[in-house]
Amino acid sequence: xxIIESPALSAPNGKSARVIVVSGRIDQSTADLFDKALKxxxxxxxxxxxxxxxxxxxxxxxxxxxxxxxxLASRQVKSQSGRIAIAALTPVVAEVFQxxxxxxxxxxxxxxxxxxxALSV
Amino acid sequence: xxxRFWGTRGSIPVSITATDIRAKLIAALIASxxxxxxxxxxxxxxxxxxxxxxxxxxxxxxxxxQLITGHPEHVILDLGSGARPLGQAMLDHFxxxxxxxxxxxxxxxxxxxxxxxxxFAPVYxxxxxxxxxxxxxxxxRAFRRQQAEPSFPVRFDQxxxxxxxxxxxxxxxxxxxxxxxxxxxQQHSGDSYGWAFTAHGKRVVYATDSEHDVGNVQQxxxxxxxxxxADLVIFDAMYSLAESVSVKADWxxxxxxxxxxxxxxxxxxxxxxxxxxxxxxxxxxxxxxAETRRYEEISREDQPLEVFAAYDGLVHPL
Ligand SMILES: [Zn+2]
Ligand SMILES: [Zn+2]
Numbered sequence: 211x212x213i214i215e216s217p218a219l220s221a222p223n224g225k226s227a228r229v230i231v232v233s234g235r236i237d238q239s240t241a242d243l244f245d246k247a248l249k250x251x252x253x254x255x256x257x258x259x260x261x262x263x264x265x266x267x268x269x270x271x272x273x274x275x276x277x278x279x280x281x282l283a284s285r286q287v288k289s290q291s292g293r294i295a296i297a298a299l300t301p302v303v304a305e306v307f308q309x310x311x312x313x314x315x316x317x318x319x320x321x322x323x324x325x326x327x328a329l330s331v
Numbered sequence: 332x333x334x335r336f337w338g339t340r341g342s343i344p345v346s347i348t349a350t351d352i353r354a355k356l357i358a359a360l361i362a363s364x365x366x367x368x369x370x371x372x373x374x375x376x377x378x379x380x381x382x383x384x385x386x387x388x389x390x391x392x393x394x395x396x397q398l399i400t401g402h403p404e405h406v407i408l409d410l411g412s413g414a415r416p417l418g419q420a421m422l423d424h425f426x427x428x429x430x431x432x433x434x435x436x437x438x439x440x441x442x443x444x445x446x447x448x449x450x451f452a453p454v455y456x457x458x459x460x461x462x463x464x465x466x467x468x469x470x471x472r473a474f475r476r477q478q479a480e481p482s483f484p485v486r487f488d489q490x491x492x493x494x495x496x497x498x499x500x501x502x503x504x505x506x507x508x509x510x511x512x513x514x515x516x517q518q519h520s521g522d523s524y525g526w527a528f529t530a531h532g533k534r535v536v537y538a539t540d541s542e543h544d545v546g547n548v549q550q551x552x553x554x555x556x557x558x559x560x561a562d563l564v565i566f567d568a569m570y571s572l573a574e575s576v577s578v579k580a581d582w583x584x585x586x587x588x589x590x591x592x593x594x595x596x597x598x599x600x601x602x603x604x605x606x607x608x609x610x611x612x613x614x615x616x617x618x619x620x621a622e623t624r625r626y627e628e629i630s631r632e633d634q635p636l637e638v639f640a641a642y643d644g645l646v647h648p649l
Contacts, residue, residue, distance in 0.1 A: 238596075273630060274572055274588055278545045281576055302629055309622040310588050311571035 211240035212268075213247040218260065219322055221330030228260045229322050233268025236276030245279045252283050257291035261329035265322050267298035277312050284316060297325040332533045332649045333399040334563065334603075338392030338413020339641040341540075341569045341584070341606035342443050345391035351612060358385045383642070384617035389607060390643025392416070393443040394539060396565065400530045402509040404432040408526065408537045408565075413643060414447025422452050430458030434507050436514075437465040438539050439523035440473040448474060449483055459492035464499060464507065466514050466524045471496045515557045517541035518550070519583040527557060533649045534560065536599075539567045539606045543589045545576055551593070558597035562649050565641065566590040568604040568623070587623040594636050595627070602627075603647065604640040616640055 211234040218226040230251055236244050248264075255262040264280075272280075280296070287294040297319040299307060307313040319325035338344070359381055368374045378386045395413030398406040407417065425431055431453060438444055453459045463470060474496075475487040487494075499505055501514040501524060510530040517523045518541060525538035536558055544550055558564050569584040587604055594602045604623060607616050620640040627636050639647070 271629065274545050274576075274592055277572065278576055281573075305625065306629060309626045310586070311573035315573045315577060 211236055211244050211247075213244070213251075215251075216265070219263070219326040221326045223330060225330040226260055227263050227322075227326040227330055228255075229263045229265055229326075231265040231268060235271045236269060236279070237271065237273040238275055241273075241275035241279055244276060245282075248279065248283055252286050252294075255287045255290065255292035255294055259292060261293035261295070261326075262287070263319075263322050263325045263329070264294070264296045265298050266296055266303060267300065269300060269303050272303055272306055274310070277306075277310055280312070281315060293329045295319055295325040295329055297322045332401075332531055332535070334535060334565070334647045334649065335397040335399060336395075336413075336605075336641045336643060336645040336647070337397060337417040338395035338409075338411040338447070339389060339605055339607060339643055339645075340391050340393050340411075340443075340609055341567070342393070343609050344393045344412040344443075344446075345609045347388050347391065347613075351388075355385050355613075382617065384613040387642070388613050389616050389640065391609075392643050393446065394438070394606060395447055396537065398510070398528060398530075398535065400509055402530075404434055404508040406508050406510065406528075407433055407435045409438055409444040409539070410435060410446075410448040410451060411443050412447045412450070415450040415452075416643075417447075418451040418453050422456075427456050430456075430460070432460040432508075433462070435461065435463045436512060436526050436537070437463060437467065437470060438517075438525070438537065439519060439521060440465070440467050440470060441521070441523075441540065442477075444540070445473060445477060449478055449485065454490045454492045454494060457491040461492055461494045462507075463494065463496050464505070464512070465496065466499055466501050466516070467522070468498055470498060515553070518544060523583070525557060527561070533562045535649070536561045536564045538564060540583060541567050541585055542575070542581070542583045543585045543593065545572075545589070551596075554593055555597040558593055558599055561594075561597065561599045563601045563603060563647070564590070564594050564597075564599050565603045565605045566594070567606040568619070569606050569608050587619055588626055591623060591627050591630060591636065591638070595630060595632065598634065599636060601637045601639065601649075604638070607640070 392413035393411030394409040396408040514524040568587040572586040572588040
């Protein structure tokens with residue numbers, strides 16, 4: 211599991227969004243690492259700051275512990291009046307979101323650009 | 332050993348409605364278009380191909396499961412509303428003149444798990460013996476209270492059978508009806524207990540009304556140890572994972588996804604989804620079963636785990 215920040219994306223209205231790209235498996239053995247790596251990005255994702263987009267295109271699998279980390283992340287950002295979204299799920303991870311019904315909990319976008327356009331209004 | 336399911340619904344019994352049956356008939360008739368049925372066998376084969384949600388029903392009785400081990404004393408897990416047809420089947424099979432002994436293992440004392448007891452016909456017949464095994468100290472009070480005025484016309488003291496309560500400590504082996512049974516404390520309002528049964532080299536775990544806290548590493552390790560190498564785990568899969576960690580966190584139930592992950596980690600052979608959400612119809616439960624099987628494929632690391640969804644009337648051989 212790895213998180214790398216990629217260049218900020220600008221939405222059609224000129225505002226920008228911060229993008230991080232996650233890759234690998236997020237399961238029992240890596241969820242803690244995922245949690246810790248995500249933390250600094252969450253702390254700055256607050257009212258008035260750029261929204262955060264988590265690009266999941268490199269994630270092959272996520273289990274319940276990983277989904278829990280995402281849920282806590284979304285809760286923290288909401289409490290800070292920030293904005294967060296997930297983008298570019300691989301087909302298998304999209305299935306896991308559907309089966310676990312996490313697709314009903316998170317805003318999931320097809321691409322980081324689509325997420326930036328939706329969040330930067 | 333065989334496991335027979337008499338009640339598989341969570342929280343409250345439900346019944347199939349006229350609207351549900353009409354929808355099944357319409358689906359079946361649409362599927363039968365342009366087909367000719369010359370013999371009864373043709374019809375039976377067609378029905379078998381329809382899918383359980385169209386041709387059958389998961390049923391609506393609350394929790395009641397029977398372990399059939401070949402031992403002359405009977406073993407029952409919980410006494411939800413499924414205990415009524417179970418009691419009737421016992422009387423039909425053995426006749427009222429041949430006294431029987433029933434060992435009942437209770438997960439906990441919530442209403443949906445005790446409500447079938449006053450309708451379990453063997454308790455009205457002298458000579459029968461019912462032994463209720465529980466880890467709850469107030470088990471007898473719960474059973475007496477549901478038959479006290481003004482809730483029921485027949486008081487507990489008026490029952491003709493001998494009814495005895497045995498309170499056990501968890502994490503201790505007890506030997507009953509040719510089996511070894513062992514309870515484990517679970518996370519549920521007012522506590523619940525999972526039971527692991529071993530007989531004839533087979534291991535069955537009954538783990539209903541149990542919440543699994545996804546972030547709790549120690550609890551996870553304990554559950555995996557309890558499930559370890561089981562031939563069958565009967566698992567509370569009432570909610571979706573998202574519900575169980577968000578709006579329905581602390582409601583005391585678990586999900587299909589957690590069931591798969593725990594059983595895979597414990598190298599369980601078969602997972603039986605149980606305690607179905609009362610708001611779900613047959614199509615929804617069949618869909619959840621299909622999704623659970625797919626999740627098992629996605630998350631599988633070594634040996635496959637077979638996944639089933641329990642239904643009232645299912646006889647599951649091990
Ligand atoms: Zn229940
Ligand atoms: Zn309960």
